[in-house]
Amino acid sequence: MRLHRLEVAAFGPYAGREVVDFDKLGADGLFLLHGDTGAGKTTLLDAVAFALFGAVPGARGQVKRLRCDLASAETATEVVLELTVQRQRMRIIRSPEYQRPKLRGEGHTTQQAKAALHWVGDVPNGQPAEGVSRIDEVARTVQRLLGMSAEQFFQVVLLPQGEFARFLRAETVEREQLLERLFDTRRFADVERWFRELRTAKGREIEKHRQSVREWLARFAQTAGVELVEQAGKEWVEHIEEQARTTAAEAERRSKAANVEREKAEATWHDRRVRAERVRRVLAARDSLDRLAAQSKQRSEWTEELGSARRADTVTRLANAADRQEQRATEARETEVLARDAVVAVGFADPDADVLTLRERAGAFREEAGALTGLVAEAERQQRDRKRMIDLAELATYASAQATAIGEKLEGLPDRLRELRTDRDAATEARAKLDGVREREVEVGELLSAANDLPRLEKALHEAKGAEQEAIEAHLAAKAVVLDLRELRLAGMAAELAAGLDAGDACPVCGSAEHPSLALQLRETVSADEEDVAAERERRAELRRTELVTARHGAERDLAAVLDRLGGRTAEELAEHHGRLKAESAGLADVAARRERLEESVRSAEAEHEALTTERAEAEQSAATAQAERKTLAERVEERARRLEEARGDCADVAERKAQLGRVVGALDELAERRSARAAAVERLKEHRAAAEEAAFAAGFGTVDAAMSASRTVSRIDELERALAEAEAARVAAEKALAEPELADVSPDEVVDVESARLAAEHARVTAETAVAEWRDAVRREQELTELAGRFGSALAELVPAEENYAELDALTDVVNGRGQNARKMSLRSYVLAARLEEVAVAATARLRSMSQGRYAFVHSDAAGARGTRGGLGLDVLDDYSGMVRPAKTLSGGESFLASLSLALGLADVVAAETGGALLDTLFVDEGFGTLDGETLDVVMDVLDELRTGGRVVGVVSHVEELRQRIPTRLRVSKSRAGSTLKSEGGIPAA
Template identity: 65%
Template structure:
């Protein structure tokens, strides 16, 4: 991978478009990126990272605030990078998401993030020739071409010295986090997790199998009715099975004996039951014959009563029919008398005439009533027409009054409709103005809040300026003190070396064993004092940087607030905001009535149309009703004259016709009643003569005697049944006494059945109890055998499962750094330890060169203190003393050498691990200020070696001495309007 050109616009501190030509900078293979603190040196590296991956390294990537605060609102934030990867040249352009002022109105809008990738030349196979515009697809394509992730790129290409200094001093957990990000050992962590989850799963399965065994043992104990022992389970099972078999055999013997006793008792009971039954039958037959003998006279009376009832049956039937004929005659005679009285009361003549005369008179009156039927219909129509006349008069009057009322209502409606429409227009206009006024209110409220917090921001800015000045002074003082100590230490270095000389021992400088004139010891400055002063200088510098950043932030906050206020005071804003809110309240109330007013206008319009239609209909209804009333009134008067003439002496024609119809009906009823009465009298005489003849033939003197001898059907059936039962009972009793098996049996004999029944029941209950016991013991034996078999199967399945789980448990502990794993290293830590060992080997080659062969990295895979995880130990071997010392004991310059060596070694290992593209461009960020001149020469020699093969190395530093050593430079200038870049040295020439 080689970088060619970088363009940044409104990014970080760069307000306008700035261009970095890496082809020009990389002509010598080594260039310097320098400038004042906070000018934006590291931002250029962030821009490279952002163009490739859409994010920036370190803590800066967590802020996600990349736009320049000093950039013009219309200038878009953009980063463009041209580079060559795997022989293909491409251009990547990205814009982050940021907030910009709205082009119309006040407030801010979100500018969405964008990304594009285009090819300068032929695209790689399988990729679109017209480029890529989706953000996620651009990131995936870049990562695939580079062969490394963003985390790996930040460690391999943008060497962050601060992070590797922390890496040197970190514990195992912190080193593990960084190495995991770089080497992607997540698959080994997944393997550890897989082993743990598999062990958990197998453990649950094993526990389920053990639980099954425990359940079978508990069920066997429940069947055996005793507690299972904790050990020697097989002996207990054998003993239980033997005792169960003995109990079954004993129950079988007891069952046989009880069954034999039950059979003997049942035989005795059956014999006594038969004897008792014979005695009972003889006794019952004898008692039945004695009772029948006592009722012989009573049965003779039943026979005489039954014979007289059968003779009287023919007479009672005819007598009953004669009684019914008498009732019919009485009814016909009463009906005739009632009709005659009604006719006399109505004043009708000739009611005592013959039937033929009465029927002729009824015919004459019927003809007269028929003639009046047509006039009755006209009379009914006359009543309906009179009612219709009244309804028409009322309708005409009501419709005329309704038309007048509707006309009065229509007079004021147009003016009211006009007022409602005008008010609706005002409400609609208020609704349109409401949104703009709300935005104006929000802008004024925000401005007022800014105006109120401006004094506090100005005070904070003043305090930040004072703090910055104090921090600058403190840093200068600390730096002067450090330089003074270094000068004093260099001046007294000879005395310091002389203090370590011993007679007969060679000098560390010249090698001579003679020390003729060792330097005198004056006030010496030791290494610890110099290191403490350096740490104080570094702390002061950090505080200075923090103070400068805080002052810049406070100034930006004040400038942003002043720009938004545009010279408006808090009093002006408060007054304007009050006016706007009053107007907003007024317009809000008016706009809220818009929907209601719109409904009122539509209702008024609909009401006007409805009233006009109703008035027209009312006027039409009044005219029609009046015309119909006049026409109908003429018809009613003419018809009334005809009806008055036909009514005669009655109230109307209907009444006269009804009278005639009623008289005709009564006359016909009288004729029918007289005819029926004559016929009923004749039938009654015939039936009376027949009854008297039948009584004499049945042997009765009178009809009343026959009636007395008659009996009901139920009584006759009762007498017949009683006589038949007596005859049957006598025959049955005699047949029983004649049976051969009852010969010699006396009704006075006594048989004891109860004692035999009690003995049989006792024997039966004992036999049933013995059978139940046998069944229970047999079932218990079967259950026990089944449970023992299932327990054996469960134990057979449990044994291999326990062996498998024991092996898996031990292996899981080893993979996860526990159990038999003496080094307490998990699989992931083991892999990372191997990678760290490779890094240590690669870094040692450069560290020994930079430290003149004094230092080398030592990797340790020993377990940590108190049994904690190990494998990621990294110490430093000091060849001067021959001891391995912690990296934390290195001085500031030595820590920089170790960090740089570690970063370069890690870059080589990661690049080889990922198989990514060849890295032709490399950046080293800061850290050179801690080196002395000689060490700096060594470091520069190592960096010169990195240029081999056409690689370009960029150094990011503000160390002045590097400007003299490196002719190719890119300077970053800082100003109030934004940072800028400028080529210097050989490039500018």
């Protein structure tokens, strides 16, 4: 991937349109973005990230506030990036969502986010020639070509300030979270989860098997009726089965013997019952014949009574009918009298007229009432119209008063609306100014804190210089001691060699056989141990000197940075300025807080004015309409009143006159009907009496009363017929029973003992049934126990291999998830991340050795953490000077920057290789150079020079002044009240 051109407009601190030509800026392979703190250096990197992914890295991406507050309303916020990825050149145009003033009216509207991608040159296969204009399609196209996500891009291309220093010193959990974002380990996490879920599922299956074994064993014990012992198993089940078989055989033998005894007892009982029944039948027959002989006279009387009752039946029915008709005639006469009284009550003059006359007069009155029906409806309408006239008068009065009241309300609304609009505009202006004032307040507050911290920094620098001077003197003194001791030891060694020389023997040093001037032994001798101790003291003094020099550089750098930020301003000036800004901010906040409430008040006042105007017009219209309708209705009511007065006659109104006529017609009709019914009832009564007398003579009775005396009720007739029939049937049955052959030898005096035989048979039956039930229960229990034993054996056979498989799966799942036999306590995902971290450590070590001149190297550790916590992601530093492995937290500021930069470059190489992404021809390094001394900075610059090989372009983002001398190609970011601007330096023409 290579960047060619970047354009930003109203983005971040850039109020206007700024252009960066990366082709010209990176022609030498290395360029510098420099400027004051907060001028907008990192914003250019944010713009690159936003153009590609629609997001910016780090905490700045969480704010989602990308538009420049100083930009004019007409300037649209957008970023244009032209780049080449996989030999495809493209131009990406992207705008964020932001609020802009409305083109018409007041207030703000939301400008929606947009994105577009256009191809420059050849169009790739399968891509539209016009490019892509949807946000999601642009995102997919960019990620497909780059081969990496936004998170990976931010870590690989935009090496962020401080991120890798935190990664270097992070604990295992924090480091794991970053590596998981860069390296896709989801498939390994899926494997871990798959093993856990499989173990859970298999565990449930095992528990089901165990529960099945327990259930079959419990059911077996319950069926056998025994207590379940703790160690119950296959042998216990077989023993219980054998007992059940023995019990069933014994019960079968007892059942057969009891059945034989039961059959004998039941046969004896049956014979005695038959004999007793024959004796009873003989006795019953003879008793029946004796009773019938005694009742012969009574049966003759019953026969005569039954004959008379049957002859009188017809006469009785006719006489009863005549009595009922007489009752109806009496009732008809009574109702006629009541109807006559009703006719008199309604004022009819001739109540004794015949039926025909009554019906004629009722018809005449009915026609007169029908003629009044229409006038009754008009009378009801008259009442409603008069009530409507009263309502219309009240409505007209109320509407006129309402119109007057609404007019009074409308008089004061225009002035109130103007005041509200003025206050709302002031609140809107205050809100627009508030953010700028608050930012200046925060900026001045930070400067005030820095000014108050100035005495402490000056004191720290003074103390650091004093400590540095003491360390230098201590180091020089220790070094002088080492040199003195080394000189004395060398002299002592020469004396020792001279003491061992003999004349004529060759010298072991020079080989000469002559020894003209032998070295003499000094009074003091120095041993090798003494020299080593002095050398160790000198080395520690040198380390102390180096540390204090670094500390003095840091104190000078901190003090210079604060003085540079203050720009000559004192704490008193900054405090006064901060107070003014704080007061101004509070005042603007109070006014701006009223913006929404005032806007709502303006809308409410406008709506109220419009509503009141409409209500007044409606009230005036309602009053005029009511008055017109009342006038028309009054004329109609007056004309209708004259006609109703003529029709009512002597009654109060027409309805009462019609009701009176209706009552008269009803009374006349009722009297005519009742008079006709009475005459018909009297005639039918005469007919019924004549028919009853004729029937009495025909049945042999002298009078109707004689026939009525011989009459009997239906129940009595049925009783007589049943008694006679039962007596005859009893005689026939008794004679037939005595004639049967099987009763010929039966004496009525014979006594048969049935009860003792019954008791013996019942006892034998109960005994046999009990024995059979016990036998069946024993057989059933034996069968059930045999079946349950088989089920128990099958469940036990399934459980054993399942438990063996589960134990193996359980151990393997623990190992995959970093527990159990996993000595390093590393899960599969952590193991993969540890392998990736090891690759990163190897790649970063090559950079770090070059930058540290061979002193430092990264060491990856996969050991478990403290107190058994998981490990695998340890990262320490090997110091070749001491040969010891040191924690990364012990590195100094400059050393930490070298290690962080090496780690970032190594991680970028590994991530690019892992994702298979496009070749990264452009790389940015953001800040951190201020911690390096001159010599180390030369080494780092050599490494950055090496990164340029192969055509790669490296951009350095820093405010360090020394880098301006080392990197000739520069782009300066300047900041002012109007916004940040770009200016090319170092011979590069302005973009």
